[in-house]
Amino acid sequence: MKPLKQQKIAVLMGGTSAEREVSLNSGNAVLNALRTQGYDAHPVDPKEVPVLELKQQGFERAFNILHGRGGEDGIIQGALEQIGLPYTGCDVMTSALTMDKMRTKMLWKGFGLPIAEMEIVTKENVTELNPSKIVERLGLPLMVKPSREGSSVGLTKVNAVEELTVAVETALECDDTVLIEEWLSGVEMTVPVLDNQVLPAVQIIPDGEFYDYHAKYISDNTQYICPAPLSKAREEELHRLVKAAYDAVGCRGWSRIDVMTDSKGEFRLVEVNTTPGMTNHSLFPKSAATVGYTFEKLVEKILELSV
Ligand SMILES: Nc1ncnc2c1ncn2[C@@H]1O[C@H](COP(=O)(O)OP(=O)(O)O)[C@@H](O)[C@H]1O
Ligand SMILES: [Mg+2]
Secondary structure: OOOHHHOEEEEEOOOOOOOHHHHHHHHHHHHHHHHHOOOEEEEEOOOOOOHHHOOOOOOOEEEEOOOOOOOOOOHHHHHHHHHOOOEOOOOHHHHHHHHOHHHHHHHHHHOOOOEOOEEEEEOOOHHHOOHHHHHHHHOOOEEEEEOOOOOOOOOEEEOOHHHHHHHHHHHHOOOOEEEEEEOOOOOEEEEEEEOOEEOOOEEEEOOOOOOOHHHHHHOOOOEEEOOOOOOHHHHHHHHHHHHHHHHHHOOOOEEEEEEEEOOOOOEEEEEEEOOOOOOOOOHHHHHHHHOOOOHHHHHHHHHHOOO
16 A cells, blocks of 8 residues: 555545535545644635545545544545545444434443433324423433534523423434433533543533533633543443443544533433544544643544544
8 A cells, every 4th residue: 555645645524414514624624734743735625625635636545534424424535435445433323323413322322331311203103292201201401402413503402391282393404303301410521532532521611501613612611621630440331331432433534523411420321423523622632632632633533544
């Protein structure tokens, strides 16, 4: 194989999902990091360039930094497999599975891994929605979210039983499957995994009631603590859990797993991000920095793990 620095590399960024802007930010940071280190890297936006033509255009490898549907859900991965172009991150199956929060959680549950108690609502059965019965089982508040979306788009915190139907309808605008979850009132963390190695957790203290779009991308008042303040024993428990969750869904290369704690302090798995944000202030690089990776070296490592 040709050395990586002699290969023409496509940095896949942008795309057509709700997270397009976030992906462009990540993509430009990745592009700069590769070029600074002497890689022959070029930006490619699948919104404008057909991915199936990348090989004809001389590309030999792809760094995928597309977020959300169309880029993080197996579709691009399938196209890259078809033309035989190695790419960073998870394969078709894992990308498709983890884009679907409902199926990811059911799989984790099947492996005996902890998730929030939840109810599943679909476009077909929404007419049978019984808010008081759900509140009786899951309590209040509740979190309502579309199964396949990202960047906290379509999420609602429900504080009263009368608010549930509207919250479900809002989430159904993003996807035809919606999760109604018990409210996890403990702490929130996100845990990067790189090359099968669990990196230090980042604790998130959102500006507002939860880590919504504003708290994620706009606010200056969301706080991040890395490494998260955990006892040695709790940290080990978290690392074992995250590795088990990563392996259960078949992740490869890198991913970031969101974890929260419930009112009793028990860990609950929330979701997997298979192409985590990679701007200079994103959480994956923040954690990797604490174990000695500069942003540039992290980008290079992810590229080296491409298959
Ligand atoms: N069950 C829950 N209880 C309380 N807050 C939640 C719950 N699920 C998610 N959240 C909050 O909503 C945010 C986004 O949820 P998440 O499932 O990670 O979706 P996304 O793909 O949009 O990031 C989380 O970072 C967290 O702050
Ligand atoms: Mg999340």
